Amino acid sequence: MARGVGQYVVIRGLMIIPTVLILYTIVFIFLRILPGDPILAVVGTKNIAPEQLEHLRAMAGLDKPLYVQYFDYLIRMFHGDFGVTLAFPQGKPVWEYLKLRFPATLELTIFAFTISVLLGLITGVIGAIKKGSKIDTSMRIYSIVAYTLFIPWFGMMLQYLFGVHFHILPTSGRISPGVELHRMTGLYVLDSILTTNKEALISTLKHLVLPSFTLGVVLSGAYTRLVRNNMVDVLSQDFIRAYHARGVKDWKVTWYALKNAFIPVITLMGLQFAILLGGAVLTETTFNWPGMGTFIVDRIDYRDYNAIQGAVVFFAFFVGVISLIVDIVYALLDPRVKY
């Protein structure tokens, strides 16, 4: 059994590689093969000496034939080298940015993810228990409204309400400017706990509330509906009636039903994670959150294709790893999965 799980993890882990390769290829095709010169895109219409253009091209590895560029970048990528920035500043390793920015995005997504699952579970279970009632209908409406919320709009409304009107929560950044924090993992909540820095912890958590709530609510809608439908199915099964017949308390029966209804939710988590990352770009932009999303958006302004390519390919790795984790958790929890 233990060996079976190990093998499964390894084989499933190897399946990340084609996914990353395909996405890398797509991004490469768009950024390099389509008409448009990345270097000219950066320097724009400014008059620039031909030698300097050549130098820039060599620095970015753009002077070689396309297929060499393709494999060159690929090999370096697996060594953690994601190329260099082309502008503002020139020639800084993209990895240096990703290293700083990724923990910020990870922290935001972990909190948003937790909020979305919790909200989805609560609203879904309530809907299922009160099946067919007005409460059920309102949970359903909640699910649709949450799903179609436009992240920047929802974020701005919360900023206005809690930042401007009540003035109780910060509306941008990760930590208040004056607060010192010794950076270890880059996850500020974890860092401030590790260094027992209470001031930093409070400041960090306060900064996290609005962005993670914004993203969490938007993603919770899909869970609401899945949890509700699964719960309704499970609650109508024989074993639930048997529990009721034996006089097991209602909340206990609900708990047992929830455990059974939860397994399909794990599959959804994998899919939702991609949407979560897309939403994170908008959330980060709205709340000026210094993560991967704002990095990509900043680089758009400079038309820095190299940096964008690096960040997107890194995202592909991240998505691959998350879907791997979700599959493993699913395999461990669902006895029907054979390795």
Added chain:
Amino acid sequence: MELITKVSHFIFEKKPGRGMLLFGLVIVLAVILMAIFAPLIAPYDPTASSSDSFAPPSSQHLMGTNRLGQDVFSRIVWGSRVVLYVVFIATMLSMSIGIPLGLISGYYGGKIDRGLSVIMDSIYAFPALILAIVIAVVLGPSPINTAVAISFVYVPTYFRMVRGQTLSLKGQLFVEAARAVGAKHREIMSKYILPNLAPTILVVFTLSVADAILTEAGLSFLGLSVTPPTPDWGYDLRVGQPFLLDGYWWLVFFPGIAIMLLAMAFALIGEALSERISLGTR
């Protein structure tokens, strides 16, 4: 004429989800009319600036004015054109690529199927917005380019659905019968399988339009869709944000509501349709 009675019967039939369907259809219709008759509906020129900047909503300016003194309501009315145009083109493009590929993949199976499925699954698993950003950056800001960027990320949605349905349909008796009487592969796909997919395609269409509206708004919020002074809902949100903290909420409130109402309308239609056809969505 017969078609009209059929359609209206379908819409007004007393079945679950009628309210959602009606609500959604009314809003979609209203937005389409708003886009067509924009010059008649908008009280002001959407791009004309005036000295009356940051005026709060009033009887003169229904939704107030922005920094340049442009009428927010007029910009929303005209902005509907960009959204509808981009989303319409994007959806047509992704359908015309995703549906045939899904048919071929599901029908023939084998290596083509495996290859296409791996590619489509990879795109599907990746954050749609981020991929759309990459494409939109390369193509440059213009509505047609935004449409192309969005269409690319929704191809897998159609592909996966059509492929799955084709797989289950191709073993059925009526397809076998068609083959037995000598129908060609092309014929079987277009005349026997495709018509059976129509209801599902319709549901996926409405749901992916809802999604595409939010993606379009996201791209233009990031400054990747239109160039100023073209009125566009997502872009106006971006431009209005810096003034939110000064209390000028109407610059972002109304364009956002417009985006979400339209997206929600399509989502509701999709919900109602899928309930009637009774199939799992997504």
